[in-house]
Amino acid sequence: MEVDANQTVATIATTLPGAAALFRRHGISFCCGGSDSIASAAEAAGLSSEVLVGELQGLVAAASAEAPDGTIDLIHHLRTRYHDTHRAELISLIPLAAKIERVHGDHPDAPIGLVNLLERIQSDLHSHMHREELMLFPLMERGDHQALSRSIEQMRYEHDVEAQHLAELEHVTGGFHLPEGACNSWRALYTGAKKFADDLVQHMHLENEVLFSRFTGETA
Incomplete structure (x- = not known):
């Protein structure tokens, strides 16, 4: 995976593990400013685009290390x-999000719509992962390259959909920013949701850039 300054902030944040945290440290938004190029985002943050690309490229090797x-x-x-x-x-995050929307729905920073989003993610991932476990992974374990091309293409498309969900998750939670005086449930929700989001980016990276590449002839 190569990072260049013309790629959008949202694309990198939702496909490269660690990029979202790096952007947050630099004050770069990938929800509201997600369509900005890395070069534009770097300039707005007072950074050299070469430095930011270098930091992001440094994450690439670490992303596949596990x-x-x-x-x-x-x-x-x-x-x-x-x-x-x-x-x-997701089984624990959805009712926790429902509690926050119910109890704190009148708060200006309340994550309204988070329950619906998490339920959509849960539904999509359930189908996606079930098909991987039932069909794709067994074909890979048997080394059946010929039957895999279309399935891998579909899985990558579905990963793109999940990347869009991750950008929406960043937006709904305001970058997982907790308001002053947030209750423990709200804190637990954002801690858990951020960990889930980071895990999903890492998961999709390992499949797209490592596992799938072993069957498509691409360089991992």
Whole structure:
């Protein structure tokens, strides 16, 4: 994966692990300013675009470091570290978001619409991960390259949809910024939602850039 200054902030934030946190540290928004190029965002933040691209490129190598060498081991890692974790976390995040919307709905910083968004993410991911586990991963474990091309293309398209959801999640929560005096439930919600978002970016990166590349002949 190569980062260049013409790519948009939102694209990098939702596909490169660690990029969202880096942008936040520099005061760069990828929800409201997500359509800005990295070069434009760097200039607005008083940074050199070369420096910002260099920092982002430094994240690329680290992003794939956790990937096991063996394909079967990588698939097992994706199932247990990400698929199972996403399912469990969404089950707890959705009622917590509902509580915050119900109790603090009149607060100007309340994440109105977060429940609906998380439910959409849950529905999409349930279908996506189920098809990976039922069809895609078994084909990969058997090394059946010929049958994989269309399935991988579809999975990558669905990852793009989830990237859009991640940008929406950043927007609804205001970059997971807690208002002064936020209750413990609100804090737990944003801590959990940010961790979920970071995990999902890492998950999709490992599939797009590492696992899928092993079957498409691309350079990981």
